Amino acid sequence: MSTTQSTIQPTAAPEKLGIGARFSIHPHCDDFVPVILGALEDVEAAGLTDGLVLETDDVSTYVGATGAPAEERLARYLTGVIAAAARRSDGGHVVAHVLLSRGCPGERTCDLAVTSLPTPEPVTVEATGVAATAHWSLYPLLDGGSDDGDHMAHIEAAIAAAQRRGTASAAAHYATRLSGDVADVLATAVDAWAQVGAHVPHVVSHLTVSIASPSAGPAQ
Amino acid sequence: MSTTQSTIQPTAAPEKLGIGARFSIHPHCDDFVPVILGALEDVEAAGLTDGLVLETDDVSTYVGATGAPAEERLARYLTGVIAAAARRSDGGHVVAHVLLSRGCPGERTCDLAVTSLPTPEPVTVEATGVAATAHWSLYPLLDGGSDDGDHMAHIEAAIAAAQRRGTASAAAHYATRLSGDVADVLATAVDAWAQVGAHVPHVVSHLTVSIASPSAGPAQ
Numbered sequence: 001m002s003t004t005q006s007t008i009q010p011t012a013a014p015e016k017l018g019i020g021a022r023f024s025i026h027p028h029c030d031d032f033v034p035v036i037l038g039a040l041e042d043v044e045a046a047g048l049t050d051g052l053v054l055e056t057d058d059v060s061t062y063v064g065a066t067g068a069p070a071e072e073r074l075a076r077y078l079t080g081v082i083a084a085a086a087r088r089s090d091g092g093h094v095v096a097h098v099l100l101s102r103g104c105p106g107e108r109t110c111d112l113a114v115t116s117l118p119t120p121e122p123v124t125v126e127a128t129g130v131a132a133t134a135h136w137s138l139y140p141l142l143d144g145g146s147d148d149g150d151h152m153a154h155i156e157a158a159i160a161a162a163q164r165r166g167t168a169s170a171a172a173h174y175a176t177r178l179s180g181d182v183a184d185v186l187a188t189a190v191d192a193w194a195q196v197g198a199h200v201p202h203v204v205s206h207l208t209v210s211i212a213s214p215s216a217g218p219a220q
Numbered sequence: 221m222s223t224t225q226s227t228i229q230p231t232a233a234p235e236k237l238g239i240g241a242r243f244s245i246h247p248h249c250d251d252f253v254p255v256i257l258g259a260l261e262d263v264e265a266a267g268l269t270d271g272l273v274l275e276t277d278d279v280s281t282y283v284g285a286t287g288a289p290a291e292e293r294l295a296r297y298l299t300g301v302i303a304a305a306a307r308r309s310d311g312g313h314v315v316a317h318v319l320l321s322r323g324c325p326g327e328r329t330c331d332l333a334v335t336s337l338p339t340p341e342p343v344t345v346e347a348t349g350v351a352a353t354a355h356w357s358l359y360p361l362l363d364g365g366s367d368d369g370d371h372m373a374h375i376e377a378a379i380a381a382a383q384r385r386g387t388a389s390a391a392a393h394y395a396t397r398l399s400g401d402v403a404d405v406l407a408t409a410v411d412a413w414a415q416v417g418a419h420v421p422h423v424v425s426h427l428t429v430s431i432a433s434p435s436a437g438p439a440q
Contacts, residue, residue, distance in 0.1 A: 020394070022393065027248065028246060029249070030249050058353060058433040058436040059392075059397070059433070062392065062393045093252070095246055097317050097428055099394055134279065135280055139424060141362070141371045142362050143369070144368045144370070146364040148364045149363070172282065173240060174242055175242065175280075202371070204357070204394070210279045213278040215276075
């Protein structure tokens with residue numbers, strides 16, 4: 001906590017909120033390397049990396065937001081790279097794992113507990129034509145003594161919003177099943193995560209996004 | 221909350237605590253279906269499914285613990301199935317994603333907030349000879365008004381324990397890097413998750429476990 005906490009602006013910059021993601025993409029094919037590298041090139045060529053910092057290691061890729069609108073940039077980038085991998089897989093099975101994070105105390109540069117958090121706008125992400133099914137989990141990281149109530153109330157409100165949107169199709173153990181265009185699936189998770197972030201400083205969400213699974217039945 | 225809360229035993233049964241996991245395995249090869257199905261058969265043949273309930277859908281597999289020691293059964297099963305997939309991939313790249321959960325209010329059958337939570341024993345998992353690198357995150361889901369302090373203190377204690385154990389090799393954005401035999405990587409995450417669970421009723425952990433990545437450098 002710095003001595004300048006009282007001067008922090010109500011709408012903190014994305015990098016001050018530590019808004020970002022980690023993701024990994026898993027094409028289930030022998031030629032997975034060119035699929036992944038090609039998808040990363042596709043989204044860069046499409047201009048979807050603007051306002052983002054990318055760092056790839058051998059497990060996953062970090063995407064940090066450096067420019068507003070941070071949530072929309074992340075949603076468009078993640079949608080774009082997953083859809084690109086699906087297209088490059090020619091209908092093959094592709095899975096992506098996504099971690100969304102905001103306000104992690106190890107990342108941020110100010111004491112969020114004393115700032116006014118920004119109220120995010122819903123993101124707009126163009127449909128891709130790629131259908132996906134995901135298992136989605138949302139974690140509001142409250143602390144003892146805070147006034148933010150119980151974490152399940154935030155989760156239940158997010159699930160209700162996803163049901164109204166039409167992407168939440170069923171509950172699973174420890175996760176909610178989302179189905180739809182990969183753009184709608186990602187937008188649902190990003191909007192919920194950002195919405196909880198207007199009340200709780202540190203919020204994380206995980207998605208396992210599956211495309212063209214051979215064990216998938218009819219769309220549900 | 222029932223009127224019998226005061227009679228709840230200090231060591232609640234695993235199914236009452238909702239102890240379980242979800243996982244998905246991603247062999248990066250054209251023949252991924254026989255690799256996955258074969259790995260699931262291998263762990264069943266090895267008796268590693270005893271005391272567990274399994275439900276597979278098109279995105280991931282749920283593993284619920286029904287018998288003690290719940291944490292060790294989960295750690296051995298998850299280690300076994302990931303190592304089996306790696307062996308069946310003949311040195312190819314395999315990634316697994318694991319979600320560990322305990323005390324989720326949607327799963328459990330008693331009010332954990334008023335029970336005495338069990339203090340878990342560290343798990344023992346036989347080494348596999350399969351080296352893995354993982355990104356690991358731990359989420360203690362505290363609530364406002366609880367006496368459990370701040371969630372980062374629990375996370376930092378878990379990372380310190382993993383460093384003493386020798387599996388935590390570096391910090392990454394939003395995750396800690398774990399390296400070692402896949403058994404040690406899983407045991408590190410399971411022990412940390414169970415240890416926090418002795419103080420916080422609802423605790424979730426996620427791991428992305430990578431084996432034989434072509435972009436991995438020397439072991440670190």
